[in-house]
Amino acid sequence: MSGPPSERTKVRRVPEVAEYDREAIDAVLDEAIVCHLGFVQDGQPYVIPTLHARVGDELYVHGSSASRALKIAAGGLPLCVTVTLLDGLVLARSVFEHSVEYRSVVVLGTARLVEDPEEKMKALEAFTEQLIPGRWADARKPNDQEMKATWVLALPLEEASAKISLGPPDDSDSPDADLPVWAGNIPIKTVTRPPVSDPALKHDLPAPDYAVRYKRPGWD
């Protein structure tokens, strides 16, 4: 986001963890595999997990053209997309200060339905390449029927904020620091295991290098 946060994206609680610069926001969006899309129907909020891809100043989400969520989201209604990366558990001396290390991004806005075939194909390439870099070149590309069955929505990253909370417990300068209680962090990582070939694979093909050495931006 360029400029100061909007009234709606301003982080009110614990503002020292807030980040509004696009570099911090993009890093979280690009590392995460899954986002949570929030929309409202008949006053009821719904939150659904889905995949996302960031291209420049927009965040794409996609799904079946038959999806209720996508239909609602494409209708110009206000949306919220939230991405959360969990980095650890924070064990303080007091129960009260227990917490987690995390990095999260909240994007508010309305979505644009991507209808231009060229942009849509580029967006699908971005989904594939951001999910598994290298895969687009190997897999069969979408045909006309599949393109019709897929909706792609673009949400501008204009109203976005990140919260980044990392580091040791907060209570080391409180009276609790004298308590004989171990305090520290348990780091959490998302990792992959060696690829598993489809048992129905007809050809004697090894798993490609991008599957064996799978890594996301930001991973060690």
Add this chain to the structure above:
Amino acid sequence: MSGPPSERTKVRRVPEVAEYDREAIDAVLDEAIVCHLGFVQDGQPYVIPTLHARVGDELYVHGSSASRALKIAAGGLPLCVTVTLLDGLVLARSVFEHSVEYRSVVVLGTARLVEDPEEKMKALEAFTEQLIPGRWADARKPNDQEMKATWVLALPLEEASAKISLGPPDDSDSPDADLPVWAGNIPIKTVTRPPVSDPALKHDLPAPDYAVRYKRPGWD
């Protein structure tokens, strides 16, 4: 959930992945560390990551009594809590069939503010013990001021559904199966690394066993 799904929690897309029995729902809720809480303010949906604890037929969320989200959530407005576990990437022969392995739960309802001090303390114990089993006995318990500063909300698990999508790609019985393209899964795991002591720790204490051997329900 006992009985059939409500109109609102019925899984419409790809209904074969839907699960409505409480055992499946509870397993996902209990393994996950983070949930995403959705609420509506002035027609705008907000989705925020937070911690949860399931106790019997209710899902607790908690936070600061100064939190906007908690205040709105406690006001009897409709909420949605979604929990997602990511288990792998699914590499099909076609771009179109690429997907992820996941287990997710969606809970709809309105929350009850937990005001009874005994229930509230039990809920805080559940948060601590479900985040780090064994920790409650070691850490300093909440005092009156901390209890006042914390709000606990309880959401009934009456209107809940799970979606579980695991296994190899779907296109092994399509014409794509003949393509000379590797297909299969890249398993994803959440793991912990050895605990890191707070650099400000005043006592020479080893990390407790529950931190060294950290494990969640459902983990290998």
